[in-house]
Amino acid sequence: MLNTIVSDEHQPMMREFWDISTLSERLKDTDSVVIEYKTRADSWNMARFIAKKRDLAGNVLNALYVVRKIDKEKQKEIEYKQKLMETAKEARRANMAKTDFLRRMSHDIRTPINGIQGMITVAEHFPDSLQKQEECREKIKEASGFLLDLVNSILDMNKLESGVIVLERTPFDLKDVLHESLEIARMNADFRGVKVSVDHSKIKHCHLVGSPLHLKQILQNIDGNAIKYNREGGSVSFSAAEIACANGVVTYKFVCSDTGRGMSKEFLSHAFEPFAQENASARTAYMGTGLGLPIAKQLVEMMGGTIEVESEKNVGTTFTTTIPFEIDTDYEEAITYEKSDEDGDVTDVKVLLVEDNELNMEIAEFLLENAGMEVTAVFNGKEAVDVFASSEENYFDLILMDIMMPIMDGLTATRTIRAMKRRDAKKIPIFAMTANAFLDDMEKSRKAGMNEHLSKPLDESQMMSVIRRYVAN
Structure with a gap:
C-alpha cells in the first residue's frame, strides 16, 4: 500500500509514521500526531493518528487513523x-x-x-x-x-x-523654449569643441499650452548628454518638427543626434534606468549622475509623449522625443498684456528684503545694493509685516520674501500684507526668494499673493531682469 500510494520522496518518513511499535510512545503526551505527504498522483494528503483509549498509565490502547486531501490548503x-x-x-x-x-x-x-x-x-x-x-x-x-x-x-x-510632480498648463512660445535650451547647449558645445546644427524650419504652431519648464528640462537633459559625451571636433544636430495637428492638439517630434561615444546594444535596454552608466568612468570624466535620461523619460510620459533612442558604440546616438501640446487659441489676447523692461534703471529702488539666513541675506543684499537699490533688511515674516505696516504708503517699491522662516513664514507674511487696508499693500510687487523650487511651491507662492518666484541659488541676471520688469524707473 505504501509503495502504491505515497510518492517515493515521502516513503521513508511515512514508514516511520505508520510504525505501530512506536505509536504509543509518540501519543503518550499528546492527543494526536500529524504528517503531510505527497501521493503518486501528485496531490497532498494529511494523515493523523488520534488517541481513542488509554490504560491507567496513559498508554494508548487504540487509535483512529484519519486521512484527508489538503491540496487547496497546500x-x-x-x-x-x-x-x-x-x-x-x-x-x-x-x-x-x-x-x-x-x-x-x-x-x-x-x-x-x-x-x-x-x-x-x-x-x-x-x-x-x-x-x-x-x-x-x-x-x-x-x-x-x-x-x-x-x-x-x-x-x-x-x-x-x-507621484507629486505637478505639470504646468501655461501658454508658451515653443521657439522661445527651444532658443533658451539651445543657448545653454551652444555654450557647452563651444567649450568642448563640438559643432552644433539646428533645424526648426518645420515649426508651424509655436504658441502652445503645456509645461514649458518641464519641456526645457527634457531638452536640456538630452541635449546636454549629446554634448557632454561627444568627442572633440564632433557634432550635434537638433531639430523640431510638427508631425500632426488635429482638434486643437499639435504633436511635435524633437530629434537630437550626435557623433559621440554611443552605447552598446546590451546597454540600450538600461539607458533609462536611474544611475545607469555603461562606463563607470563617466561619473568622474564627464561628471555624470545617470539621472538625466530617466527624469526626461518620466516627464515625457507624464506629458503624454514617447522617447526612443538608437545608438551605436563609438558612432553616435539619436534620441527621438514626441510630445503633444494644446494650441494656444488665446495667444492674440494674451500678447496684449505682455511687458518687458530689461534695460530699465533700478537706482534708488527701495527694497524690503526678508531673509532669516545671514549668509543668504549678505548675498542678496550685495546683489541689490550693487545695482543701486536701497535695502531694508529684516529676518522673519513678522518683522516684515511690522516694518511694512509702519512705513509710509508707497515707501517700498518691492518686497523680496523668503518662504521658510521662524516666527512667521513668508506665505503668511505675504497674505497678511495683502490684507492690509492701504492701497500699496495690494499693488506692491512681492517676490518669493526661496530654496523651495518645485512647481507646487510656485503655486503656493502665487496663491499667497506673490508676483514672482525666484529660486535659490539666486541667478543675478535672472533676478535683476525680473526686478526691472516690475520696478525699473
Missing part, C-alpha cells in the same frame, strides 16, 4: 511562502539599492565639495595672482554647478517616483 501555503520569499527578495533588493544609492551619492556629493574646498585652499596660496584667483573661481563655479544639478536631479527623481 496550494495556499505554497503561494504564501512564495510571497514571503518574493517580499524578502524585494526587501534585499531595496536594501541593496539604498546602499548603492547612498554610496553613489556619497561619491557624487563629496567630489564637487572636495573640488570647492580644494580650490579655496589653492587660491589662499596665491593671494597676489589674479590669474590663479580667476582659475580657482571658475573651477569652484563648475563644481558648485554640478552639485546643484545633482541635488535638483535627486529631488526631481524623488518627486517623480512619489
Whole structure:
C-alpha cells in the first residue's frame, strides 16, 4: 500500500509514521500526531493518528487513523511562502539599492565639495595672482554647478517616483523654449569643441499650452548628454518638427543626434534606468549622475509623449522625443498684456528684503545694493509685516520674501500684507526668494499673493531682469 500510494520522496518518513511499535510512545503526551505527504498522483494528503483509549498509565490502547486531501490548503501555503520569499527578495533588493544609492551619492556629493574646498585652499596660496584667483573661481563655479544639478536631479527623481510632480498648463512660445535650451547647449558645445546644427524650419504652431519648464528640462537633459559625451571636433544636430495637428492638439517630434561615444546594444535596454552608466568612468570624466535620461523619460510620459533612442558604440546616438501640446487659441489676447523692461534703471529702488539666513541675506543684499537699490533688511515674516505696516504708503517699491522662516513664514507674511487696508499693500510687487523650487511651491507662492518666484541659488541676471520688469524707473 505504501509503495502504491505515497510518492517515493515521502516513503521513508511515512514508514516511520505508520510504525505501530512506536505509536504509543509518540501519543503518550499528546492527543494526536500529524504528517503531510505527497501521493503518486501528485496531490497532498494529511494523515493523523488520534488517541481513542488509554490504560491507567496513559498508554494508548487504540487509535483512529484519519486521512484527508489538503491540496487547496497546500496550494495556499505554497503561494504564501512564495510571497514571503518574493517580499524578502524585494526587501534585499531595496536594501541593496539604498546602499548603492547612498554610496553613489556619497561619491557624487563629496567630489564637487572636495573640488570647492580644494580650490579655496589653492587660491589662499596665491593671494597676489589674479590669474590663479580667476582659475580657482571658475573651477569652484563648475563644481558648485554640478552639485546643484545633482541635488535638483535627486529631488526631481524623488518627486517623480512619489507621484507629486505637478505639470504646468501655461501658454508658451515653443521657439522661445527651444532658443533658451539651445543657448545653454551652444555654450557647452563651444567649450568642448563640438559643432552644433539646428533645424526648426518645420515649426508651424509655436504658441502652445503645456509645461514649458518641464519641456526645457527634457531638452536640456538630452541635449546636454549629446554634448557632454561627444568627442572633440564632433557634432550635434537638433531639430523640431510638427508631425500632426488635429482638434486643437499639435504633436511635435524633437530629434537630437550626435557623433559621440554611443552605447552598446546590451546597454540600450538600461539607458533609462536611474544611475545607469555603461562606463563607470563617466561619473568622474564627464561628471555624470545617470539621472538625466530617466527624469526626461518620466516627464515625457507624464506629458503624454514617447522617447526612443538608437545608438551605436563609438558612432553616435539619436534620441527621438514626441510630445503633444494644446494650441494656444488665446495667444492674440494674451500678447496684449505682455511687458518687458530689461534695460530699465533700478537706482534708488527701495527694497524690503526678508531673509532669516545671514549668509543668504549678505548675498542678496550685495546683489541689490550693487545695482543701486536701497535695502531694508529684516529676518522673519513678522518683522516684515511690522516694518511694512509702519512705513509710509508707497515707501517700498518691492518686497523680496523668503518662504521658510521662524516666527512667521513668508506665505503668511505675504497674505497678511495683502490684507492690509492701504492701497500699496495690494499693488506692491512681492517676490518669493526661496530654496523651495518645485512647481507646487510656485503655486503656493502665487496663491499667497506673490508676483514672482525666484529660486535659490539666486541667478543675478535672472533676478535683476525680473526686478526691472516690475520696478525699473
